[in-house]
Amino acid sequence: MRQALSGIVSKSASPLKTIMILAMAMTFVVAGAASSFAAKSAAIVVDAKTGKVLYSANADGRRYPASLTKMMTLYLTFEAMAKGKISRNSPVVFSAHASAEAPTKLGVKPGGSVAVETAILSIVTKSANDSATALGEMLGGNETNFARMMTAKARQLGMNGTVFRNANGLPDPGQFTTARDMATLGIALREHFPQYYGYFAQRSFLYGRQRINGHNRLLGRIKGVDGIKTGYTRASGFNLVSSVNDGNRRLVAVVMGGTSGGSRDNQMASLINAYLPRASTRGGGDLVAKADSNPISALAKVLLPKHDAPTPDEKPVAVAEADTAVADDATVAQGDSEDEDTAEAETPKLVVPAKKVKTVIVSAPKVATAQVVAAYAEPAPAVDPVNTASVPSGWAIQVASSPKQSEAQAFLDNTTKQARKVLADASGFTVAFDKDGVTYYRARFGGFGSKDAAWKACTALKKKKIECYAVQQ
Structure with a gap:
């Protein structure tokens, strides 16, 4: 770098010209480092x-x-x-x-x-x-x-x-x-x-x-x-x-x-x-x-x-x-x-550009199966490869079904408030399913270890006038 600059900046150059040339050189250095990082984005x-x-x-x-x-x-x-x-x-x-x-x-x-x-x-x-x-x-x-x-x-x-x-x-x-x-x-x-x-x-x-x-x-x-x-x-x-x-x-x-x-x-x-x-x-x-x-x-x-x-x-x-x-x-x-x-000491102002982004439309490439080089003794359980969300294994109870997930979640929340003791150890969740091209959401509580436990919970809910039935996941 010193040799390159010495070839550019002559001894006869004015101080102002020398400063300008050095500033330009530093700009190129900084730009090169920035572009190196940009390549990693x-x-x-x-x-x-x-x-x-x-x-x-x-x-x-x-x-x-x-x-x-x-x-x-x-x-x-x-x-x-x-x-x-x-x-x-x-x-x-x-x-x-x-x-x-x-x-x-x-x-x-x-x-x-x-x-x-x-x-x-x-x-x-x-x-x-x-x-x-x-x-x-x-x-x-x-x-x-x-x-x-x-x-x-x-x-x-x-x-x-x-x-x-x-x-x-x-x-x-x-x-x-x-x-x-x-x-x-x-x-x-x-x-x-x-x-x-x-x-x-x-x-x-x-x-x-x-x-x-x-x-x-x-x-x-x-x-x-x-x-x-x-x-x-x-x-x-x-x-x-x-x-x-x-x-x-x-x-x-x-x-x-x-x-x-x-x-x-x-x-x-x-x-x-x-x-x-x-x-x-x-x-x-x-x-x-x-x-x-x-x-x-x-x-x-x-x-x-x-x-x-x-x-x-x-x-x-x-x-x-x-x-x-x-x-x-x-x-x-x-x-x-x-x-x-x-x-960042100051939060930069968020700007949503109106100009279209230059894009590259691609398809997801096929990834080759990884070579097995090690196996873990205690693997995590697999996600259920089904057409609904992954849900708890064992038994669950269903309290409602709705075409809106927000309504299904509301059923869960209301049921929890009405029967906290009954559902103390249960976890509420929604499960999406399709029927005649329409997506519905089942409102369920999981975490029951047996059929009898699920039925017992449903019996208690029905006494509170909450519809319920047990399902095996």
């Missing part, structure tokens, strides 16, 4: 009704998930709730390890606990790392085993480009994913657990006397956006998975590697603006996010190509900061958190 837009890919850019490139990792933590939490293994009120105990996680966090002391629902809300709003770890330890016994469960579940869902190493997404060089896989997970969360999906639309919640606000700035600003999750570390850049539902069309879009929260949000807004009108108004039959029925591949530890791996040392902060060593992003350093508010 990724995005995808998927029609959530049909599975058709409407837009794709580096969708299969390996990326760091950051807090998008918590989407799988919540998937396994919802699965445990749906199967009646835990309930909204089950206590989540925070170990010393969980309590010591880096911010952002809820701040529960070692040995303390919160309800499952509080842990969920702290994850979808504050992106609490300690809550995610505590849930992982609760469900997996320890975080390492839970990470195995997360990866096994990813394989079952067809997420062949993802490996999880922890429950919260804090930096780990062995934890990676793709934009396509995150879209698959986003669709699966809604399709398999519609009874719990509403948590992702939560913009704030009360924790004691404290109002905790969420990081997802598109909620309430872009019509139809109802979740799902933000993510940020210095290595990953700014990530976002968004679900959009305008009543007739549904999209799941992913943006990864943004240079700022504002630019990422603006890119997501542009994608939604451009592609929501192109989404199908039909569909809604078979599930888009189906489980892999092959238990061997579900247990596989996938072998990904060595190229196209994220390289934290090329991040844009390397231009302005001296801490460019790769080790900085492989450890939890000060400021290397999941806190977007810390990363």
Whole structure:
């Protein structure tokens, strides 16, 4: 660089000319670093009704998930709730390890606990790392085993480009994913657990006397956006998975590697603006996010190509900061958190461009079956590959059916209020089914270990003049 500049800047050059030439040279250096990072960005837009890919850019490139990792933590939490293994009120105990996680966090002391629902809300709003770890330890016994469960579940869902190493997404060089896989997970969360999906639309919640606000700035600003999750570390850049539902069309879009929260949000807004009108108004039959029925591949530890791996040392902060060593992003350093508010002192104004985005319309490529190189001793249960949402195994009771999910949920809420003691250990959920081209929603409570237990609950509900019958899942 010095030789190049010396050839450009002559000894006779005026001071002003010299400054201008040096400024131009520095501009090229900064631009080169920025373009290197831009090459690591990724995005995808998927029609959530049909599975058709409407837009794709580096969708299969390996990326760091950051807090998008918590989407799988919540998937396994919802699965445990749906199967009646835990309930909204089950206590989540925070170990010393969980309590010591880096911010952002809820701040529960070692040995303390919160309800499952509080842990969920702290994850979808504050992106609490300690809550995610505590849930992982609760469900997996320890975080390492839970990470195995997360990866096994990813394989079952067809997420062949993802490996999880922890429950919260804090930096780990062995934890990676793709934009396509995150879209698959986003669709699966809604399709398999519609009874719990509403948590992702939560913009704030009360924790004691404290109002905790969420990081997802598109909620309430872009019509139809109802979740799902933000993510940020210095290595990953700014990530976002968004679900959009305008009543007739549904999209799941992913943006990864943004240079700022504002630019990422603006890119997501542009994608939604451009592609929501192109989404199908039909569909809604078979599930888009189906489980892999092959238990061997579900247990596989996938072998990904060595190229196209994220390289934290090329991040844009390397231009302005001296801490460019790769080790900085492989450890939890000060400021290397999941806190977007810390990363950006001011929230950039959200701009929804009217100009159309240049697009690349592609079809989802066929992914070869991953080679099996390891098997986990305790795989997570498979998602039911049926035409309805994944529901609890065993026995359940049904209290209503409605063409509107909101009405079915209202039946569940009212029934819970009227019969709290009867349903103390049960979990409410809705199950979608199609009849004569119309989608209906069954309102059910699961978690009954036997036919007799379900019948007994129905008998008690009928005494309260609540219609009910028992069904085996």
